[in-house]
Amino acid sequence: xxxxxTTLILGAGASAPFEFPTGYELLRQIIEKITPxxxxxxxxxxxxxxxxxxxxxxxxxxxKFREALLKSGQTSVxxxxxxxxxxxxxxKAVMAIALIQCEHEQRLFKRDGKSWYEYLFxxxxxxxxxxxxxxxxxxxxxxxxxLEHFLFTALKNSYGKSEDECSGKLQTIPIIHLHGDLGxxxxxxxxxARPYNSNISPEVLNIxxxxxxxxxxxxxxxxxxxxxxxxLFESEVVCFLGFGYHALNMERLGIKNGMSGSLKGKxxxxxxxxxxxxxxxxxxxxxxxxxxxxxFEYQNWNVLQFLRESGVLNDG
Numbered sequence: 501x502x503x504x505x506t507t508l509i510l511g512a513g514a515s516a517p518f519e520f521p522t523g524y525e526l527l528r529q530i531i532e533k534i535t536p537x538x539x540x541x542x543x544x545x546x547x548x549x550x551x552x553x554x555x556x557x558x559x560x561x562x563x564k565f566r567e568a569l570l571k572s573g574q575t576s577v578x579x580x581x582x583x584x585x586x587x588x589x590x591x592k593a594v595m596a597i598a599l600i601q602c603e604h605e606q607r608l609f610k611r612d613g614k615s616w617y618e619y620l621f622x623x624x625x626x627x628x629x630x631x632x633x634x635x636x637x638x639x640x641x642x643x644x645x646x647l648e649h650f651l652f653t654a655l656k657n658s659y660g661k662s663e664d665e666c667s668g669k670l671q672t673i674p675i676i677h678l679h680g681d682l683g684x685x686x687x688x689x690x691x692x693a694r695p696y697n698s699n700i701s702p703e704v705l706n707i708x709x710x711x712x713x714x715x716x717x718x719x720x721x722x723x724x725x726x727x728x729x730x731x732l733f734e735s736e737v738v739c740f741l742g743f744g745y746h747a748l749n750m751e752r753l754g755i756k757n758g759m760s761g762s763l764k765g766k767x768x769x770x771x772x773x774x775x776x777x778x779x780x781x782x783x784x785x786x787x788x789x790x791x792x793x794x795x796f797e798y799q800n801w802n803v804l805q806f807l808r809e810s811g812v813l814n815d816g
Contacts, residue, residue, distance in 0.1 A: 501625065501626045501630070502623060502813060507637045507731050507737070507738050508741055509640075509743060510640040511641055511642070512526075512642060513743065514647075517615065517616065517802060520602045520644050520646065521602070523578065523579075524575050526576070526595065527577050529598055530577060530594050530598055534562055548598070551700065551702070555702055557590050557593070565594075568587065581714050582714065585714075593709050595643070596709055599644055600682055600705075604698055605653070609650075619808070620807070624673075628661060636673050637673065639676050639731065640677055641678050641743075642679075643677065645681055651670055652685065655669060667687040676724050679712065679713050679715075680713035683707045735766055737766065737767045737769075738763060738768045739769050741803050743771065745775075771803060772801075
């Protein structure tokens with residue numbers, strides 16, 4: 501059981517072990533999938549271009565979007581859309597297409613000993629009636645719903661309880677999608693819900709695109725970020741996982757230079773996969789908390805290794 505009030509902040513690297521693309525990989529996939537050679541209509545094939553056409557986007561707009569994205573120099577579709585708001589509708593649609601196609605439940609339950617979702621669930625382990633006593637909140641910049649689907653499915657199968665009972669328990673662990681998601685999961689009872697699977701159609705895409713939010717739309721001033729600030733303020737432990745530490749995202753969380761604001765007086769730790777020594781040192785100098793591991797030769801730790809080595813969830 502997690503007894504200290506803990507907040508996990510997830511970036512794209514946290515979903516990567518379950519075969520979701522990182523921000524840059526998503527951008528590259530989209531550019532590749534809507535190349536001119538596959539823009540010829542073929543409605544029997546549900547590829548990116550044909551799905552976009554079924555949503556009403558013509559070839560000229562699709563080509564214009566791809567060309568601008570290709571030559572933008574940006575490293576994520578989200579960042580590109582902040583500066584090109586006229587492409588927000590088609591950008592949301594093509595991101596939804598790419599990510600929904602990654603929703604395969606078997607990827608979450610490989611049972612290969614490499615899943616940090618499995619590790620987290622075991623750290624939450626308790627009698628069913630006590631599960632809600634875990635003091636955990638999760639803030640994610642990701643659109644995918646893989647974590648909550650894993651936790652819900654694991655609860656249901658571990659304890660043999662009804663969907664309603666498991667839904668109630670899981671809601672005691674807030675999972676806040678700061679930029680929206682690909683649709684509410686059915687057990688939540690929310691509108692604009694869709695199951696966790698890769699089935700795709702114009703109707704499914706309409707649900708997902710209505711749930712995805714872009715910063716340009718003012719989402720950083722909305723309810724989700726207000727909740728994020730509240731959870732960070734109340735936390736004893738803050739842990740960044742698979743996160744890129746983009747200065748703008750940190751600022752939107754209320755985290756500015758030094759251990760002030762949202763991080764003041766807390767135990768703060770962050771993974772450093774893919775970062776150089778210089779980048780890790782820069783994070784320490786700017787925000788005042790240590791990325792782990794600190795030595796370059798260990799900076800290839802994945803999320804599971806990081807959680808095990810740091811012991812951040814092992815508070816007894």
